[in-house]
Amino acid sequence: LHRVDRRQRQMCIRDRAYSAGAGDVQVQDGEFLNLTFENPPSSGRNAFLQIRSFQQDAAESLVFHIVSNPATIVGTLLTPLNLLDGGPASDMEMRYEVSVTALTGDTIGAGGFIPANGIPYDIAGDDFLRVTHPGQGFGFYVGGIGNNPAQASNISVVFGFYEEDE
Secondary structure (H helix, E strand, C coil): CHHHHHHHHHHHHHHCEEEEEEEEEECCCCCEEEEEEECCHHHCCCEEEEEEEEEECCCCCEEEEEEECCCCCCCEEECCEECCCCCCCCCCEEEEEEECCCCCCEEEEEEEEECCCCCCEEECCHHHCEEECCCCEEEEEEEECCCCCCCCCEEEEEEEEEECCC
16 A cells, blocks of 8 residues: 555656746846745645755856745746646746845845856755645845855756645
């Protein structure tokens, strides 16, 4: 019985594995790239963010910060791609915007440095799994050293996540 349940769970996860990204967003001096990941109360399922990948082409490293309970942003809505052809659509809502103010909410802290000159910074694996329950959300904002992306011109971010089956 345990083996059957585990196999069914793996099938459900495989059917609900997604990727979404904001590729090469131009950020000028004094601006911030704000990103949110929201699990609507109506989804009825947990979401598990497993991969975060950041990349930027500035000559200096940038810092990204993590925020829980982020303020709502009205930026560009990202459409998650189901990694299984013909799989169900995702209920999760991811948005990004470029703004002169950083994303607000309950600051968790600095998430890490995004290396300079296009070297990707990947956070992946079960050690970095972030569970988002229905009605919860979190976000990131990217700023340079001292929260000023002085030389950043293009920043890209990719999320990889999966959802529980109903």
